[in-house]
């Protein structure tokens with residue numbers, strides 16, 4: 688069953704398209720990795736899928752039950768966000784904000800949801816600590832817990848391992864893989880790490896002069912992947 692369908696989608700800014708005519712479908716339980724050269728428009732596409740950036744043309748269709756406030760999003764971290772002066776618990780809880788609607792406070796269910804995700808991401812001992820004093824890997828786990836407060840079925844991740852060392856990177860990938868395998872969460876992840884994309888994803892969307900969308904096996908057979916893997920066009 689398709690959860691998200693892109694029809695002739697052209698993401699871009701101010702009427703200027705960055706990527707032309709994208710047509711692909713994400714099905715429930717898919718693990719889709721979006722790869723491509725720097726500046727090819729991966730983050731712009733993700734913002735367009737989330738409805739944060741209107742497309743120049745075309746459509747993003749969501750499955751009937753999947754409203755935008757049920758989608759979890761882990762954006763690329765900026766330097767300013769890394770310095771955010773709030774506790775781990777406050778940041779995770781803020782992931783419930785879209786669920787509050789007009790209600791100006793968090794409900795008991797919101798608090799329970801935040802606590803469950805704090806435990807799931809192994810953050811219990813850190814929950815009172817200030818976010819800005821955590822390591823990069825711990826900060827990403829906090830943001831993942833926050834995204835999970837919103838995510839009912841679909842999780843979008845924009846370079847979740849950027850700047851992390853290899854051990855913490857692996858830990859992060861395993862957490863994401865667990866959400867996919869054990870909880871049936873649909874994953875759409877932007878990554879510069881083609882090895883990880885090939886190890887964990889089952890579908891690949893490669894954005895560039897040519898666009899590829901298909902299964903991992905089809906991608907590995909394609910000329911696009913061989914150029915990318917050899918580093919001829921890859922600078923990530």
Ligand SMILES: Nc1ncnc2c1ncn2[C@@H]1O[C@H](COP(=O)(O)OP(=O)(O)OP(=O)(O)O)[C@@H](O)[C@H]1O
Pocket residue numbers: 700705723724725726727728729730731732
């Ligand atoms: N708010 C904006 N207004 C206009 N142009 C923008 C805006 N944000 C990004 N761009 C441009 O859109 C293009 C695609 O940027 P985007 O960040 O989507 O690429 P990306 O593939 O995610 O890059 P990277 O791999 O470096 O993260 C770039 O040329 C960028 O300069």
